[in-house]
Amino acid sequence: KQEVxxxxxxxxxxxxxxxxxxxxxxxxxxxxxxxFRQDPGKGLTSLLLIQSSQREQTSGRLNASLDxxxxxxxxxxxxxxxxxxxxxxxxVPSNSNSGYALNFGKGTxxxxxx
Amino acid sequence: xxxxxQSPRYKVAKRGQDVALRCDPISGHVxxxxxxxxxxxxxxxxxxxxxxxxxxxxxLPSDRFFAERPEGSVSTLKIQRTQQEDSAVYxxxxxxxxxxxxxxxxxxPGTRLTVT
Numbered sequence: 001k002q003e004v005x006x007x008x009x010x011x012x013x014x015x016x017x018x019x020x021x022x023x024x025x026x027x028x029x030x031x032x033x034x035x036f037r038q039d040p041g042k043g044l045t046s047l048l049l050i051q052s053s054q055r056e057q058t059s060g061r062l063n064a065s066l067d068x069x070x071x072x073x074x075x076x077x078x079x080x081x082x083x084x085x086x087x088x089x090x091x092v093p094s095n096s097n098s099g100y101a102l103n104f105g106k107g108t109x110x111x112x113x114x
Numbered sequence: 115x116x117x118x119x120q121s122p123r124y125k126v127a128k129r130g131q132d133v134a135l136r137c138d139p140i141s142g143h144v145x146x147x148x149x150x151x152x153x154x155x156x157x158x159x160x161x162x163x164x165x166x167x168x169x170x171x172x173x174l175p176s177d178r179f180f181a182e183r184p185e186g187s188v189s190t191l192k193i194q195r196t197q198q199e200d201s202a203v204y205x206x207x208x209x210x211x212x213x214x215x216x217x218x219x220x221x222x223p224g225t226r227l228t229v230t
Contacts, residue, residue: 032217032218034218034219036221041226042223043205043224044157044205046219046220049218089157091156093217094159097169097170098162098170098172099147099164099209100145100209101147101162101170102147103159104156104157104158105156106156
């Protein structure tokens with residue numbers, strides 16, 4: 001079973017800092033990797049999806065990289081803002097037999113202070 | 115709306131009661147997933163449908179959990195004789211291989227179940 005680990009579990013930074021969230025996975029034969037954001041009491045919002053053939057994806061101040069061989073992905077957030085405060089989840093699909101059901105890490109809880 | 119919707123958003127059940135949670139996927143999405151998210155944890159896979167066929171139910175924690183999608187669109191997750199350990203947020207997601215980003219999953223807002 002694919003195991004996904006996220007480090008750190010929690011992070012508090014002052015506004016304006018650049019930061020990196022880490023995700024590792026045990027089986028490098030992945031189909032893609034997704035980063036999600038979850039606000040308290042809310043569902044999941046997809047931030048970035050990296051296909052297995054890609055090395056990185058960018059959206060605004062967010063950049064996600066993927067290194068399949070080492071089983072790692074990082075989410076880089078530039079110039080953090082208080083509105084970025086949320087839990088960030090990394091997810092990797094299982095195989096096609098389960099429709100690419102997602103295996104999630106436990107998340108990184110981010111607090112950006114004004 | 116164009117997104118995944120779930121109802122009810124909140125449900126309080128007394129231990130031993132049966133509950134039914136509903137998911138309306140994005141129109142045309144053939145794949146539908148249910149996940150369970152305990153407090154402070156990432157979501158855990160419960161079951162997967164392709165159209166009306168339940169192809170994987172390996173994540174259902176006990177035989178008290180039952181899911182169906184009889185017409186290949188709306189899905190219901192039923193929990194019989196609820197226990198306190200069933201308290202969690204239940205998330206539904208849908209996807210399609212024909213989307214611009216194939217098989218990317220879109221999530222609903224979840225149903226928060228509290229068993230007292």
